[in-house]
Amino acid sequence: xxxxxxxxxxxxxxxxxxxxxxxxxxxxxxxxxxxxxxxxxxxxxxxxxxxxxxxxxxxxxxxxxxxxxxxxxxxxxxxxxxxxxxxxxxxxxxxxxxxxxxxxxxxxxxxxxxxxxxxxxxxxxxxxxxxxxxxxxxxxxxxxxxxxxxxxxxxxxxxxxxxxxxxxxxxxxxxxxxxxxxxxxxxxxxxxxxxxxxxxxxxxxxxxxxxxxxxxxxxxxxxxxxxxxxxxxxxxxxxxxxxxxxxxxxxx
Amino acid sequence: xxxxxxxxxxxxxxxxxxxxxxxxxxxxxxxxxxxxxxxxxxxxxxxxxxxxxxxxxxxxxxxxxxxxxxxxxxxxxxxxxxxxxxxxxxxxxxxxxxxxxxxxxxxxxxxxxxxxxxxxxxxxxxxxxxxxxxxxxxxxxxxxxxxxxxxxxxxxxxxxxxxxxxxxxxxxxxxxxxxxxxxxxxxxxxxxxxxxxxxxxxxxxxxxxxxxxxxxxxxxxxxxxxxxxxxxxxxxxxxxxxxxxxxxxxxxxxxxxxxxxxxxxxxxxxxxxxxxxxxxxxxxxxxxxxxxxxxxxxxxxxxxxxxxxxxxxxx
Numbered sequence: 001x002x003x004x005x006x007x008x009x010x011x012x013x014x015x016x017x018x019x020x021x022x023x024x025x026x027x028x029x030x031x032x033x034x035x036x037x038x039x040x041x042x043x044x045x046x047x048x049x050x051x052x053x054x055x056x057x058x059x060x061x062x063x064x065x066x067x068x069x070x071x072x073x074x075x076x077x078x079x080x081x082x083x084x085x086x087x088x089x090x091x092x093x094x095x096x097x098x099x100x101x102x103x104x105x106x107x108x109x110x111x112x113x114x115x116x117x118x119x120x121x122x123x124x125x126x127x128x129x130x131x132x133x134x135x136x137x138x139x140x141x142x143x144x145x146x147x148x149x150x151x152x153x154x155x156x157x158x159x160x161x162x163x164x165x166x167x168x169x170x171x172x173x174x175x176x177x178x179x180x181x182x183x184x185x186x187x188x189x190x191x192x193x194x195x196x197x198x199x200x201x202x203x204x205x206x207x208x209x210x211x212x213x214x215x216x217x218x219x220x221x222x223x224x225x226x227x228x229x230x231x232x233x234x235x236x237x238x239x240x241x242x243x244x245x246x247x248x249x250x251x252x
Numbered sequence: 253x254x255x256x257x258x259x260x261x262x263x264x265x266x267x268x269x270x271x272x273x274x275x276x277x278x279x280x281x282x283x284x285x286x287x288x289x290x291x292x293x294x295x296x297x298x299x300x301x302x303x304x305x306x307x308x309x310x311x312x313x314x315x316x317x318x319x320x321x322x323x324x325x326x327x328x329x330x331x332x333x334x335x336x337x338x339x340x341x342x343x344x345x346x347x348x349x350x351x352x353x354x355x356x357x358x359x360x361x362x363x364x365x366x367x368x369x370x371x372x373x374x375x376x377x378x379x380x381x382x383x384x385x386x387x388x389x390x391x392x393x394x395x396x397x398x399x400x401x402x403x404x405x406x407x408x409x410x411x412x413x414x415x416x417x418x419x420x421x422x423x424x425x426x427x428x429x430x431x432x433x434x435x436x437x438x439x440x441x442x443x444x445x446x447x448x449x450x451x452x453x454x455x456x457x458x459x460x461x462x463x464x465x466x467x468x469x470x471x472x473x474x475x476x477x478x479x480x481x482x483x484x485x486x487x488x489x490x491x492x493x494x495x496x497x498x499x500x501x502x503x504x505x506x507x508x509x510x511x512x513x514x515x516x517x518x519x520x521x522x523x524x525x526x527x528x529x530x531x532x533x534x535x536x537x538x539x540x541x542x543x544x545x546x547x548x549x550x551x552x553x554x555x556x557x558x559x560x561x562x563x564x565x566x567x
Contacts, residue, residue: 013386013518016541024389039490097358117350117366119386119520122393124354124364124403132358137323137433141347141503153437158264158347160505161442161496164319169433175351177503182492213363217379218392222543228535228551238552239562242513242534245550249532251454251511252478252567 001053001147004109005044005078006100006130007037008093009062009069010120022216026089031062033069036115042179043145044113045077051147053110056080058103060096060205062089071195075186082201093121095209097129103203105134109171111152116140116175123212131173139166140175253398255288256338259306260329262348263299264320271344271406276304277413278371278404279342283307285373286339293332294420295325305416313422316429322351323434330359331426338399340371340378345403347503353403363395367521368404386520387543405521406502407528446497447481454480454511457500457527458488461516461537461556465493471515474560477567483507485517501526515556519544 011017011029018025044055057073059066061083070081084099091099104112112134114127131138143163144155150170157163157177231241246252257279261272276292283290290306296317301309310332316324329352333341341356343349345366357364369390370381380402382391449455456475462468468482475482482498489499500507502522512530517523519535519542527533528547535548536556545551552559 011385013388014539017385017388024385035487093354094358094364120384121354121366122382122384122391124357124366124401125350126354128351128353128355129358132355138326138351138355139322139434140351155440156347157503158320159503162264163440165437165440166321167435167437172433178486178490182490210361213396214365214393215396216391216393219389221388221541222383222390222546224546226546228533228545228548230545231550231552235554235558236562238536238554239559239566242550242552242559243563243566245534246478246511249511251532 001051001110002108003044003048003053003055003111003113004104004107005041005055005057005113006104006126007041007057007059007069008034008096008115008118008126009059009066010034010118013119019219023090023219026063031065034115034118036117036176038183039179040113040115040176041073041076041078042181042183043176046180047111047145047147048077054079056082056107058082058084058100060084060086060091060099062086062091067200070200071191071198072186074194074198075191076184080201081198082203084203084205086205091209092212093123093126094129094212097126097133098209099205100126101130101133102206104130111147111170112136112173114173114175116177123214125175127173127175134173136171136173137168138173138175139168141177142174143178144180145174253337254339255283255286256291256336257283257286257288257340257342258291258293258333258338259342260293260295260349260352261304262344262346263294266299268299268303269344269346270411271346271404273304273411273414274406274409275342275344275404275414276306277411278409280305280413282340282371282373288339291338292418293329295328301420302417303415304418305414306418309418309420311420311422312425314425314429316432317425319436320348321432321434321436323432324429326352326355327427327429328425330356333360335426341399341401343401343403345405349403353401357401360399362397362399362401364401364403365393365395366403368402369408371402383521386518387524388541406525443497446495449481449483449498449500450505450507452481453509454478455483455507455509456480456513456515457483457485457517458515459485459517460487462488462493467557468493470557470560473564477564478511480511485523514544514548515560517544518542519547
């Protein structure tokens with residue numbers, strides 16, 4: 001079985017997000033793997049382990065640093081890694097999905113995994129777009145996948161533990177909410193070893209790709225309509241203030 | 253191309269979700285500014301579709317639409333939109349709408365905005381605000397072209413403005429829905445047996461900041477000292493540190509406790525959807541710019557472990 005995982009390298013939201021003009025200042029932020037892609041890589045490797053096949057991870061190299069992410073994916077059990085050399089830090093989801101579709105079409109996938117969403121999906125997620133460009137069905141919000149012959153059985157989550165089971169004829173694009181098991185840990189020594197030996201495939205994107213058709217006017221932190229009353233002082237002071245507050249409201 | 257605003261509503265077990273009404277209410281305002289009509293699109297039967305304040309309601313009935321099926325819904329919506337050419341198509345940024353909005357955008361070659369928090373029309377031009385980067389940033393965009401697909405965050409607009417009694421016209425699917433690749437098999441009910449966090453008066457809720465499974469115990473000690481229970485944001489559950497029955501937020505449960513004490517949760521829009529009506533929200537986070545501080549009643553930028561240990565000594 002030919003299993004493909006399409007990933008997204010995105011600005012980290014753990015730190016400050018400086019703005020340059022009307023967008024994020026991409027030169028001043030760290031890029032990380034979309035957290036849902038960690039789930040989708042895990043789900044792909046779990047499917048391979050249960051049903052056989054190869055896992056190919058492919059992503060758009062926006063800032064020339066995708067190798068680190070691809071090495072980690074290989075250390076976690078992916079077999080092949082491919083980067084699309086776009087060097088376009090601000091590429092939107094439509095552009096990335098277009099380039100990914102180009103690269104993936106030639107791989108003749110049986111199943112394509114993506115993260116269900118990313119925090120910078122201003123113009124929507126790459127999963128459903130990939131499905132549209134590849135003319136495959138899409139199902140997202142998925143929390144488990146089992147493949148038997150030409151059929152995948154997937155669980156889709158709605159909310160509060162309510163979900164539904166679907167049977168899908170392959171090929172299909174799946175948006176993973178959570179893998180059926182928590183993502184495995186790859187020891188740093190293994191990642192380092194792979195970084196020295198792994199061959200990463202390179203694909204050049206053909207042209208700029210069709211963009212999202214959005215004119216970005218402004219990017220700024222939300223204007224707060226309210227703000228928490230901040231409890232200050234040492235950790236002990238903060239603890240004392242919280243306990244006092246809870247006692248005053250009859251909650252402790 | 254018309255100036256109509258289509259709202260793709262969503263329903264489950266005979267009941268429409270709040271976001272459906274929220275979108276219809278907003279759509280009325282937009283359609284009036286654009287000089288078009290508001291059309292509530294209802295996919296599937298088994299629900300009274302005459303409950304919206306829209307100008308029209310269109311209920312598409314087909315056996316393939318009885319339960320949510322992203323492939324069937326996508327085909328129907330694409331056919332309707334191609335036929336009627338509305339100016340705007342609104343979806344919820346929900347488990348169902350998220351399967352369809354970006355897909356439709358790519359199929360039609362028309363722009364899409366996700367995580368939508370605000371929409372306004374000014375002199376025929378459209379400005380959409382989107383809450384991206386985990387709620388840390390608001391992007392303002394102007395979709396180019398004649399049509400736009402918008403995926404709206406639940407809770408962005410009032411519910412009441414969308415409630416009404418416009419009779420729905422029932423139609424058959426505009427496209428054949430046989431030979432679908434995706435087939436609904438069965439509904440999955442939530443796992444029973446764990447505590448019901450929606451029934452708890454006090455929740456100590458942990459996020460990624462808790463660091464690891466070995467630290468969950470500390471939060472449990474605090475919850476016990478307060479007479480409450482531990483709940484969590486999605487990353488904690490995805491990492492396997494707590495069962496899914498403890499998850500608060502869009503893909504988890506909606507809670508409204510007397511106390512929601514948050515340890516290391518930044519406050520992404522998906523999480524806020526599940527807890528913003530809590531009576532008292534206290535947030536401890538090391539990031540002073542965490543969006544949660546715009547929502548919490550009380551906050552502290554502090555090391556959660558130190559604070560919790562000090563609280564345990566005092567309780």
